[in-house]
Amino acid sequence: MNNTIKSNEQSPLYRFVLGLADDSVVLSHRLSEWCSNAPYLEEDIALSNIALDYVGRARMFYQYAAEVEGKGRSEDDLAYLRSEREFTNLLIHELPKGDFGFTMVRQFLLDAFYNLYLTQLVDSKDETIAAIAAKAIKETRYHLKRSEPWIRQLSEGTEESRSRIVRALEELKDFVGEMFLMEEWETSLVEQGIAIDRAALQPDWDRYIQGFLGESGIEFGDAQLQIRGGRNGIHTEHLGHMLSEMQYLQRTHPGMEW
Amino acid sequence: MSQEQLAVYEVFIRSNRGLDHKHVGSLHAESPEHALMYARDCYIRRSEGVSIWVVESTNITASQEDDIESFVDPMDDKPYRHATHYVLPDNVTGM
Numbered sequence: 001m002n003n004t005i006k007s008n009e010q011s012p013l014y015r016f017v018l019g020l021a022d023d024s025v026v027l028s029h030r031l032s033e034w035c036s037n038a039p040y041l042e043e044d045i046a047l048s049n050i051a052l053d054y055v056g057r058a059r060m061f062y063q064y065a066a067e068v069e070g071k072g073r074s075e076d077d078l079a080y081l082r083s084e085r086e087f088t089n090l091l092i093h094e095l096p097k098g099d100f101g102f103t104m105v106r107q108f109l110l111d112a113f114y115n116l117y118l119t120q121l122v123d124s125k126d127e128t129i130a131a132i133a134a135k136a137i138k139e140t141r142y143h144l145k146r147s148e149p150w151i152r153q154l155s156e157g158t159e160e161s162r163s164r165i166v167r168a169l170e171e172l173k174d175f176v177g178e179m180f181l182m183e184e185w186e187t188s189l190v191e192q193g194i195a196i197d198r199a200a201l202q203p204d205w206d207r208y209i210q211g212f213l214g215e216s217g218i219e220f221g222d223a224q225l226q227i228r229g230g231r232n233g234i235h236t237e238h239l240g241h242m243l244s245e246m247q248y249l250q251r252t253h254p255g256m257e258w
Numbered sequence: 259m260s261q262e263q264l265a266v267y268e269v270f271i272r273s274n275r276g277l278d279h280k281h282v283g284s285l286h287a288e289s290p291e292h293a294l295m296y297a298r299d300c301y302i303r304r305s306e307g308v309s310i311w312v313v314e315s316t317n318i319t320a321s322q323e324d325d326i327e328s329f330v331d332p333m334d335d336k337p338y339r340h341a342t343h344y345v346l347p348d349n350v351t352g353m
Contacts, residue, residue, distance in 0.1 A: 040264065042285050042296040049299045146295050153288065 012185035014068045015088065016195055017129070018078070019231055021061030022089035025079050027110065028054035029246045033097045046146065053139040060132045080250035084240045085233040092175040094239040101164035104150045106172055111144035112208055113179050116201045125193035148212065155216035169220055177225035266315040267293040271307035279311050290314070
């Protein structure tokens with residue numbers, strides 16, 4: 001309850017930037033879980049690299065969120081000292097990494113989304129947001145270039161690899177709709193030219209995903225809003241566990257640096 | 259996918275425009291495209307290069323260390339193959 005009251009006092013810009021920061025840090029952590037666990041060394045390094053791209057993105061958004069909030073909190077305070085109900089990431093980012101197929105399918109769906117999203121966000125009237133987007137879009141183009149051949153290869157590989165891709169898509173389909181959901185504070189920022197209209201990206205995203213998967217004979221329906229809540233701090237049961245690991249060090253040794 | 263199913267690729271990096279590609283190492287990958295991306299992540303993360311070549315290692319035909327006696331050594335006793343073997347005539351100038 002307290003969180004709800006508090007979040008209503010937060011400025012639209014703070015909530016918007018914080019949401020993007022949370023998306024990035026949560027996905028970064030999920031990707032980093034592959035570090036030392038990937039199928040082989042080269043892929044391990046590649047996935048960890050992408051995790052680092054996202055942690056860099058999270059840092060920039062958190063720094064800006066802290067500045068916008070103006071309460072003297074730091075990027076670390078925001079990332080490591082907020083509770084699960086205070087995290088506002090979209091749920092797709094927090095789902096457990098699953099098998100390699102699941103991780104790559106989620107990455108593919110998100111890369112395709114961010115490719116569309118960031119391409120427009122670079123024109124934000126907020127200079128800081130535009131600058132972060134300009135840096136991030138280059139990374140995302142590479143991420144997509146990497147996830148495309150993986151999805152193609154696994155979809156058209158063995159019966160086993162294909163079934164895992166299909167299963168991952170099935171598990172993720174209820175979470176993609178939230179990517180295109182506009183909250184009222186985000187809508188108000190769209191009117192000011194700061195944020196962009198997520199909902200408007202959906203037809204392009206649907207077309208791209210369906211076209212790409214269709215070439216491998218896999219069907220995927222239009223994104224539909226099924227499960228929501230991330231932006232309002234309502235999460236799956238997985239985020240709390242993830243944060244307990246991610247935040248362990250700062251919670252146990254507050255202010256620790258290395 | 260297990261390591262045994264992967265091919266080994268040799269990686270060549272060109273550090274600057276105008277220079278040539280230099281061999282920097284090797285890696286495992288399941289296709290040339292993946293090899294190129296892994297090479298990017300393994301070898302030029304800190305801006306070490308502007309261009310990458312990857313070549314499947316099996317496509318390289320290499321000289322053998324064991325053959326060195328017949329393959330390389332015979333050059334050593336043929337000094338006349340080196341320019342330094344010849345004495346310049348006195349009336350050649352400007353060299």
